[in-house]
Every structure is written in structure tokens, then in C-alpha cells.
Amino acid sequence: MRTEKPRRPRVAVIGAGFGGIWAAKHLANKPVDVVVVDKNNYHTFYPLLYQVAAAEVEPEHIVYPVRSILHKIPNAQFVMEEITQIDTEAKLLKTKHTDIWYDYLIISAGSVTNFFGTPGADKFAYPLREMDEAIELRNHILKCFEGAILTRDEEKRKRLLTFVIVGGGPTGVEYAGALAELIYRPLVKDYPNIDFNEVKLILLEAESVLIPGILESYKQYPLDRLEDLRVDVRLNSRVTEVTHDDVKLADGTVIPTETVVWTAGVKADDTVKAWGFATAKGGRIAVEPTLQVPDHPNIFAIGDTAYLEQDGKPLPMVAPVAIQQAKIAAENVLAAIEGQTQKEFRYKDPGTMLTIGRNAGVAEIKGRGFTGFIAWLLWLGVHLFKLIGFRNRILVLFNWALDYFFYERTVRLILR
Numbered sequence: 001m002r003t004e005k006p007r008r009p010r011v012a013v014i015g016a017g018f019g020g021i022w023a024a025k026h027l028a029n030k031p032v033d034v035v036v037v038d039k040n041n042y043h044t045f046y047p048l049l050y051q052v053a054a055a056e057v058e059p060e061h062i063v064y065p066v067r068s069i070l071h072k073i074p075n076a077q078f079v080m081e082e083i084t085q086i087d088t089e090a091k092l093l094k095t096k097h098t099d100i101w102y103d104y105l106i107i108s109a110g111s112v113t114n115f116f117g118t119p120g121a122d123k124f125a126y127p128l129r130e131m132d133e134a135i136e137l138r139n140h141i142l143k144c145f146e147g148a149i150l151t152r153d154e155e156k157r158k159r160l161l162t163f164v165i166v167g168g169g170p171t172g173v174e175y176a177g178a179l180a181e182l183i184y185r186p187l188v189k190d191y192p193n194i195d196f197n198e199v200k201l202i203l204l205e206a207e208s209v210l211i212p213g214i215l216e217s218y219k220q221y222p223l224d225r226l227e228d229l230r231v232d233v234r235l236n237s238r239v240t241e242v243t244h245d246d247v248k249l250a251d252g253t254v255i256p257t258e259t260v261v262w263t264a265g266v267k268a269d270d271t272v273k274a275w276g277f278a279t280a281k282g283g284r285i286a287v288e289p290t291l292q293v294p295d296h297p298n299i300f301a302i303g304d305t306a307y308l309e310q311d312g313k314p315l316p317m318v319a320p321v322a323i324q325q326a327k328i329a330a331e332n333v334l335a336a337i338e339g340q341t342q343k344e345f346r347y348k349d350p351g352t353m354l355t356i357g358r359n360a361g362v363a364e365i366k367g368r369g370f371t372g373f374i375a376w377l378l379w380l381g382v383h384l385f386k387l388i389g390f391r392n393r394i395l396v397l398f399n400w401a402l403d404y405f406f407y408e409r410t411v412r413l414i415l416r
């Protein structure tokens with residue numbers, strides 16, 4: 001896509017996720033042309049992805065077309081392409097089909113699942129990072145119940161009815177809670193021939209605590225709550241191998257199962273390494289405090305793709321980091337155009353929030369913590385507010401209400 005160079009500087013943004021969309025918003029109506037490039041034509045609201053995999057909300061309700069978002073930004077355009085290479089000399093983004101030129105570049109390409117080199121995990125475990133993975137996981141869980149009715153092999157039935165989640169961070173804990181409520185509520189009604197005492201839901205965490213980083217006084221709450229939901233939480237349990245039929249732990253335990261959900265971590269995509277910038281832990285691009293990529297003053301990296309430490313600790317891979325960095329990156333691009341000094345980024349942590357099934361959650365805001373119903377309500381309100389699109393908010397609220405009042409999940413479909 002080589003067109004005649006316009007008069008205004010062109011800012012290319014890789015990724016229409018939290019960082020990319022917010023960067024484009026901060027460049028709206030500024031004297032630059034913006035081109036947002038993403039391999040998908042939709043923006044995903046990842047905090048609700050686990051609810052797609054737990055048949056709680058429909059996939060379309062948590063995504064939004066990028067072009068619709070960009071309608072409101074007259075100086076922005078969208079290109080649906082996957083960036084494979086970056087030619088920093090010629091200032092070109094390379095894709096399979098075209099070249100996209102830029103004067104300034106903001107990289108916000110997100111992350112992918114990190115299997116930490118665990119044998120078999122990339123082949124047999126189910127990641128929960130992208131929309132298609134969430135749909136595949138939902139299909140698989142429902143198929144396990146269909147398969148359990150049909151099989152006459154007792155060992156096979158036990159494997160089909162054992163669900164293992166690896167990783168006790170926020171996503172693993174939230175998914176364990178949502179899956180328990182799917183299994184022990186609607187699925188009990190759907191599968192009267194299954195003995196639900198045979199069902200096992202296991203959450204494995206390599207460390208000695210769930211949700212690392214949570215306030216000391218709230219560490220016990222998720223454990224108690226998951227126990228109430230019949231989730232078998234096993235701390236200090238490091239996975240050493242995943243096969244089609246089981247998962248093996250460092251202490252020699254073998255858990256027969258055909259479902260291993262991997263929520264143990266994320267890293268930058270290997271493509272990012274191929275772009276040739278210096279990388280840090282997790283293959284992420286090491287950036288200056290101004291978010292500039294070293295030796296490339298016209299290139300900025302933000303969000304999950306970027307690695308930056310604050311007060312000696314790496315910034316977390318969460319949406320508020322990407323959103324706050326998007327603002328500084330956009331301002332620094334404009335400052336660079338005007339020959340002004342670059343601002344340094346400083347993260348303001350808005351807190352942590354998660355739910356563990358209905359009426360239960362943990363919220364930590366500015367050093368104050370809440371658990372139970374209040375935290376759950378706070379989580380609901382904040383996530384509904386942050387979801388893009390009025391229609392999506394109404395539909396998600398409707399699904400939540402249906403689930404809450406009637407224990408009914410409408411999306412128990414196995415789609416091909």
C-alpha cells in the first residue's frame with residue numbers, strides 16, 4: 001500500500017487492542033495521519049474472555065469492529081494485515097501483501113500464551129488468550145460431557161470428567177469459578193445421566209499462593225471460595241508434562257485428564273523477536289522510560305509487548321498499563337514532531353479486581369481491599385462500563401441477569 005506521501009506525518013499503530021485503540025484516540029484531530037494495523041478486524045475485551053470459554057457470554061458481545069471505533073477519529077484509517085517484518089531504515093511495515101510506510105510507529109502487538117517450554121503443553125493444553133481459543137475451549141468442555149454419556153470405558157469417562165486449570169493467577173482463578181458454576185448448575189440439568197460426583201475440577205499453581213501480588217489479608221479468600229465451589233486447589237504443584245491423556249507434576253503425581261487449560265502466563269509473540277529490537281524477559285521489547293525503543297527515537301512500544309521497570313519491578317501485563325502508556329506514547333509522538341522534550345512514563349496502579357463465581361470477588365483499590373458481594377458488584381459495574389459498545393453492554397448484562405436469576409447459560413452450543 002505505497003501511496004503518495006501526504007503533507008502530515010504519518011503515525012502507524014500496530015495492534016488494535018487496548019494500547020493501539022487508546023493511542024489512536026489520543027491522536028484524534030491532531031496534525032498527523034494515523035493508520036492502525038491489526039491482523040483481526042475487531043477489538044477484544046480480554047477481561048471477559050474467560051466468560052466466553054465458560055459459556056457465560058457470547059463471543060460477539062465482547063468484541064467490537066475496529067472500523068466502527070475509528071469512525072469517530074477522522075484522521076485515522078484501518079488496515080487489516082499481519083505485520084511480519086519492520087524495515088526501520090526505510091520506515092516500512094511489511095506484511096504478506098503490502099508495505100505500509102510510517103514516520104512514527106507505536107507498537108502495541110500484545111502477547112501470546114507462554115507454555116514455558118513445558119513438554120506437550122503447546123500441543124495438548126488449551127490456551128485462553130484469543131477469541132478462537134475461548135470458543136474452542138467452550139466446545140471442548142461441552143464435548144467432554146457429550147462423550148462421557150456415550151463411553152462405556154470407565155477410565156475414559158473419568159478422564160473426560162476431569163478438568164485441570166494450570167495457573168492460579170487472576171484468569172485461572174476466575175475461570176475456575178466460572179467453570180464450576182457452569183458444571184454444577186446448568187450442566188447438571190443438561191446431563192441427568194452423568195454422576196456429577198465423578199466430576200473433578202482441579203486448579204494447579206506452581207507457587208505457594210493464588211493471585212500473586214494480592215494483599216496478604218485477602219490471600220485466604222480465593223482458596224475458601226474455590227473450595228465452596230468444589231474446585232480442588234493444589235498449590236506448589238508445578239506441571240512438567242502434558243499429554244493427550246494426562247498431566248504430570250514435578251512431585252510425580254499423574255492426573256488422568258483430556259482437558260488441561262493453560263492460564264499460566266504470557267510472553268511476546270515470537271514475531272516480535274524477528275523485528276530485530278533488543279528484547280528483555282518474555283521476549284518483550286525493552287523500552288526507555290519515554291517508551292521509545294532504544295536507538296529508534298521515532299518508534300515507541302507499549303502494553304504487553306513492551307518491557308519497562310518501575311521502582312525495580314517490571315510493569316504488569318494488564319490493560320491499564322497499555323491504556324496509560326498509549327497516552328504518553330501519543331503525546332511523545334506529537335512532542336517529537338514539534339521538537340519538544342519527551343515525557344517519562346509513570347504507572348498509576350488503579351488496583352486489582354476479580355470475581356470468583358457469583359456474589360464473590362476480590363477488589364483492591366488504592367491499598368483498600370474488599371471481598372464478597374461488594375467486590376463482585378464493583379467488578380460487574382467497572383467491566384460493564386469499560387466494555388466498548390452500548391449494544392454489547394446491554395447484551396452482556398442480559399446474559400449475566402439470566403445466569404444470575406435462573407442459573408441459565410444460553411450459550412451452551414458446540415459450534416463447528
Ligand SMILES: Cc1cc2nc3c(=O)[nH]c(=O)nc-3n(C[C@H](O)[C@H](O)[C@H](O)COP(=O)(O)OP(=O)(O)OC[C@H]3O[C@@H](n4cnc5c(N)ncnc54)[C@H](O)[C@@H]3O)c2cc1C
Nearest residue numbers: 015017018019038039046047083110303304317318319322
Ligand atoms: C484471558 C485474559 C484476561 C485478562 N483479564 C484482564 C483483566 O481482568 N484486567 C486487566 O487489566 N488485564 C487483563 N488482561 C490483560 C490485558 O488484556 C492485556 O494486558 C492488554 O490487552 C494489553 O493490551 P495491548 O494493547 O498491549 O495488547 P492487546 O490488547 O492484546 O492487543 C494486541 C493487538 O495486536 C494485534 N496484533 C498482534 N500481533 C500483530 C501483528 N503481527 N500484526 C498485526 N496485528 C497484530 C492483535 O490482534 C491484538 O488486537 C487479560 C488478558 C487475557 C488474555
